Amino acid sequence: MKASCNMFSQILKLIPRINFERLVKETKSEHRSKGLSSWGQFVAMLFCQLGRAHSLREIEGGLKSCK
Secondary structure, three states: OHHHHHHHHHHHHOOOHHHHHHHHHHHOOOOOOOOOOHHHHHHHHHHHHHHOOOOHHHHHHHHHHOO
């Protein structure tokens, strides 16, 4: 699992978080959000797509193993 976590972090490094946060502010997409940030949601959705997860439990377990 360590190799897949390293690969996932390398993929995340390709996406500049500063630009992502700038776009979130420009579009006001976190205006009334409660809890999960846009970046956190993006990371979870990317992990779901790349890991072909079928449930929230799979996503949660996979993300916890990459901490």
